[in-house]
Amino acid sequence: MELTTPARVGIFATGLVALFATALGVGNAVGPVVDPPPTGDEAMAEHAGEGAESMAGASEHGGDHLPGGLMVSQDGYTLELAVTRLQPGSSVPLAFTVSDDDGAPLTSYDVEHEKQLHLIVVRRDGTGFQHVHPELDATSGEWSTDVALSAGPWRVLADFVPAGADEGITLGADLAVAGDFEPVQPPDQSRTSQVGDYTVTIEGDLVAGEDADLTLTVEKDGQPVTDLQPYLGANGHLVALRDGDLAYLHVHPEDDGTAGPEIGFVAEVPSAGRYFLYLDFLHGDVVRTATFTLEASR
Ligand SMILES: [Cu+2]
Incomplete structure (x- = not known):
């Protein structure tokens, strides 16, 4: 693709x-x-x-760009969560609309990376990451999906391209989930992620303002996985969020023509500090998410 x-x-x-x-x-x-x-x-x-x-x-260059995901409203489009206070649960209905300049729900989207809209939900401390593809009611413009939510402050990020627009937008909104909340302190660096039988490692170093080559390697039961299935038009899908404000980087792999075990990405981060990285990969018809933290140097 x-x-x-x-x-x-x-x-x-x-x-x-x-x-x-x-x-x-x-x-x-x-x-x-x-x-x-x-x-x-x-x-x-x-x-x-x-x-x-x-x-x-x-x-x-007329710099009008902020990193994605920091604002609830941008370029006339506003992310409106149906409910912003929720109870925790493993399958909590989440509904929202994107309204346009006139306040009318947006019903028409361009497809990007095989979907009309990509939704990220993540707790503010970087845990609980989910990348899902809600269903659109084309009449009302309401999107809906189920997500797993634990107590605490959450961020909802909607990544989409309005039909006919030159480029996509990522809007972000806060979501509060009731209950006692124990924030997780992320490590400075975490380069290995265990997901069931899978071990995923990440190599490469983030440097503020520079292209960084990242290589992720997927193993299952200690053996390299060489038959990764295409997911969203690629071998894997990497999302990077900046710790502190959850600024959103949407990074895609360099296609090396193989199906693993290595997946290469080029990522550039805006500033030094800690980033959360989430790799979604498809194998055995199941999408799994490997999680890392990297510290970007100056
Ligand atoms: Cu997506």
């Missing part, structure tokens, strides 16, 4: 460069994006600088 081609990955990476460099530079600027991002080399040269130079570079 086209999204896995090197060209598409390149474009995506370039977009991230512009997106995060701008976020660092211009703070609260919001609004629709009109300028195309610079080419990869330009972006790297421009935004690899520090301080004023970097900020100027971002502004020159």
Whole structure:
């Protein structure tokens, strides 16, 4: 599928460069994006600088981008959860709409990565991550799905492309789940994730403002998995969230033409600090999620 081609990955990476460099530079600027991002080399040269130079570079490009997922409303679209206070449970109905400029529910979406909308729910401490694909009632515009929720503060991230729009949006909304809550302290780094019989490791180092090659390796019962099934048009699907504000990076693999055990990604993070990474992979017709934390250096 086209999204896995090197060209598409390149474009995506370039977009991230512009997106995060701008976020660092211009703070609260919001609004629709009109300028195309610079080419990869330009972006790297421009935004690899520090301080004023970097900020100027971002502004020159009309920098209107924040990282995704930080706002409940952007570009005229608003994420409206049907209920924002819920009780915990293993299968809790969650419903929402995306409203447009006029307050009307958006009913028409473009397909991206094989779906009209990707929904992430994650507790604020980075635990409980779920990446699901709700069902749309095309008449009312209401999306619905079931999720597992424990007590505590949660974030809901909706990643979608309004029909005909030039690019996608990720909106984020808070969700509070009742009950006693024991926040989990994440490790500085956690490079191995055990998911049932599967062991997934991540190699590579995140550096603020630079492309980082990440390689994830999937093993089952100690043996390399070489028959990963395609999932969302790729060998796996990586989501990265920044600890502290859950800024959202949506990263896709470089297609090396194999079905494992290695899955390569290029990721760029906007700043130093800790990131939560979640790999969804499909094997034996079951989607599993491996979880990591990485500390990005300056
Ligand atoms: Cu998805």
